Amino acid sequence: MYSCVLWTLLLTLPLLIKGDQVKRTDVCENSGKFLKCDSKSVLKIKDVVCMPNNYTCPEKDRIVSICEGQSSCESFGLRQQLWTYCQDQPRRTVVVDFSCESVENTPQCRTNLCIEEARDLLCPVGSTIHVTTMKCGPDDDQRCPWNLNYIIYPTCEGKQQCGASGLRILGLDNVCRNRSFVLVDYICVQNSEVHGTCTGITQKLPARFGVIKSPGFPQNPDGNPDGCVWTIALGLGKRIDVTVHMSYSREETDGNDCSAKFLHVHYKDCRTMTDVAEYFCQTHNVNIARQSCGDVRVQSYSYYKGEDRGNRFLVSYEVIGYEVKGPSFAPYILPCGSTGSGLIASSKEIKDGGYLTSDDGKSGNGTVMEYPLNPRKFSFILKIVMINFLLFVLAFILVISICLVCYKTRQIDRKGIYQISKETKDNEKVGSSKQREVNDDTRILLGDNHENTHSNKANNH
Numbered sequence: 001m002y003s004c005v006l007w008t009l010l011l012t013l014p015l016l017i018k019g020d021q022v023k024r025t026d027v028c029e030n031s032g033k034f035l036k037c038d039s040k041s042v043l044k045i046k047d048v049v050c051m052p053n054n055y056t057c058p059e060k061d062r063i064v065s066i067c068e069g070q071s072s073c074e075s076f077g078l079r080q081q082l083w084t085y086c087q088d089q090p091r092r093t094v095v096v097d098f099s100c101e102s103v104e105n106t107p108q109c110r111t112n113l114c115i116e117e118a119r120d121l122l123c124p125v126g127s128t129i130h131v132t133t134m135k136c137g138p139d140d141d142q143r144c145p146w147n148l149n150y151i152i153y154p155t156c157e158g159k160q161q162c163g164a165s166g167l168r169i170l171g172l173d174n175v176c177r178n179r180s181f182v183l184v185d186y187i188c189v190q191n192s193e194v195h196g197t198c199t200g201i202t203q204k205l206p207a208r209f210g211v212i213k214s215p216g217f218p219q220n221p222d223g224n225p226d227g228c229v230w231t232i233a234l235g236l237g238k239r240i241d242v243t244v245h246m247s248y249s250r251e252e253t254d255g256n257d258c259s260a261k262f263l264h265v266h267y268k269d270c271r272t273m274t275d276v277a278e279y280f281c282q283t284h285n286v287n288i289a290r291q292s293c294g295d296v297r298v299q300s301y302s303y304y305k306g307e308d309r310g311n312r313f314l315v316s317y318e319v320i321g322y323e324v325k326g327p328s329f330a331p332y333i334l335p336c337g338s339t340g341s342g343l344i345a346s347s348k349e350i351k352d353g354g355y356l357t358s359d360d361g362k363s364g365n366g367t368v369m370e371y372p373l374n375p376r377k378f379s380f381i382l383k384i385v386m387i388n389f390l391l392f393v394l395a396f397i398l399v400i401s402i403c404l405v406c407y408k409t410r411q412i413d414r415k416g417i418y419q420i421s422k423e424t425k426d427n428e429k430v431g432s433s434k435q436r437e438v439n440d441d442t443r444i445l446l447g448d449n450h451e452n453t454h455s456n457k458a459n460n461h
Contacts, residue, residue, distance in 0.1 A: 021099055022046055027063075028086035028093040031079035031117070036072035037100035039335055042107050043067050046097040050085060057085070057094055066183070067098075070110050076183070077115035105326040108132060108185045109336035113164050114176035121162040123188035127334045128158045130189045130211050130316065131245075133287075137181050144182065148175060149286040152184065153246050153314055154218035158194065188334045200226035200302070204233065208319040209329040212298055214263075214312050224311070227302035233295050237319040239270055240296050244288040247313040249281035258282070262301075263313045268294030280313065 025034040037043055045068050048060040057063075059082055066081070067073035079086045085094050111119045121129050131152055136144040151171050156162035168176065175182055189211055195203065196213045205212075210232075215224050232240055242265060249262045258264075258281035266277050270293040280288065298315055318328035 022097055023099065024095050024097050026093055026095050027078040027082060028089040031074075032067070032076060032096075033074040035067060035078070035096060035098060036074055039071055041100035041102050042069050042071055043073060044099045044101045046099060049095050049097065051093050051095060052091075057082075059094075063096065067096075069107060071107055075115070075117055075119045076110070076112045077117070077181075080115065081181070105330035106187075106333055106335050108187050110183060110185050111164065113167055113172055113182040113184055118164040120164050121156055121159075121184070121186055121336075123160050123336055124334050125160070127188040127190050128160060128194060129156050129162055129186050130194075131156060131184060131186045132316075133185045135181075135183050136175060137183075142181075145175065146284045146286050148172070148182070149246050150248075150283075154312075156186070157314060158196075158213070158217065186336070187329055188336050189329070190332050190334065193332045195230060198224055198226050198228035198300070198302075200229075202229040202231055204231050205317075206233070207332060208237070208321070209327075209332050210317055212313075212315040212317070214300065214314075217314060218312055220311065221305075223305035224300065224302050225304050228298070228300040230298045231295060232298075232317050232319065234293070234319065236321070238322050239320050240267070240292040241318045241320060242267065242290045242292060242296055242298075243316050244280050244285075244290075245314040245316065246286050247280040248283050249311045262311050263315075264299055265290065265315075266297040266299070267292035 023034075025032070027035065035043065045060070045064045048057045048063050049055065050057040062081065063078065066076050066078070082094050085092050109121070111121065121131075123129050134144045134148065134152065135142050136148070148171075152167065155167060155170065172182060189209075193207055193210045194213070195205065195210060196215055196217055198215050212230055214220060215228070216222065232242075234240055244263075244265070247263050249258065258279035262279070262281045264277055264279045266275065267290060268274070269276050270291045273293065275294075278290070296317065300311070300313065303311070320328060
């Protein structure tokens, strides 16, 4: 019993001593430029606290949706997102408690194109930009206007660098004035996984992830004389996710009925398990997602130079496995560009009930505060230890009680047997004494009779 308590204390003691390396930063003062981790770690938001009243802000879910899972949150314009509080800074401010968690896979890169400090989309040599998602607002359901895709995809897709300021000039200013938020997620895809060459021969794509685009995308000066056919094998995978990010053809004006000469995708619908051939050319239909439970064929028929009908398309696919951890594109991407200024924040102590203070008593909001033990986690662990200790005490008392009951029962049983055996012996003694008395009386009677007999015989003589 005592060994169980000892082992529990030994196991929880390292947690009590070490805890999470929780950091705290004031996002109203620095707009999140210190809210970042190294390239092999991602952010884990612990709390978003509105000061000076020291309560969890209603905007916590928004900050979590923007920053969590990213290596950095310094270029998302957090001060602008929290302007209700930050406009009264320093009287009112918002601090974020966060930690950095190690990850095996390279996370997606993210930037908010509507702010001046937005980072450019940047990839290392040997890879190109692929935009995975866009949303025009901090909430997941705030989608961007369809025409915004025709600015970002043709400008950035397949490039090694794409300037954020240039995108704003091309037409993002109108969107940013209305929404103040254009969040772009992108990855750096190795060049070997980008397919845009057509030979007229079916090309099998063995990788679990890839990008398919029309020849010369976003331009097409030489046409497509040979035609394009790509096949993606399901293999041992669970399904294939196909996304048609954009498709454009002037042929859509013919009664909005796409011609077979443009893009069509053949797949097996997972809901009905039937083979489907779907055609795409609608300009305003962007990021169309389909799931296939069988092999996929992407095809675009040939047309010669000078017959350009505006045919442009961009497609990506992922083969989803049964037991594969992380996204399918993880093995095929490289880390994106620099995370920013690379400033190193100093560590200071948390004082005054959790608010940031420097050694001279003035506000230390401009830096990241690191403290080795999260008070909330300490309280939680302490409660667990106390509960476990109480449970062990109760268990110990229960065991002792059971032992005492067993001991008393055994004693009672032994005492009952002793009394029964004693009464039996007493009865035997009483019976034997009575028997002796009877025998004595019998002998006396017999003796008297014998004497009487002898006397009678003597008298007769």
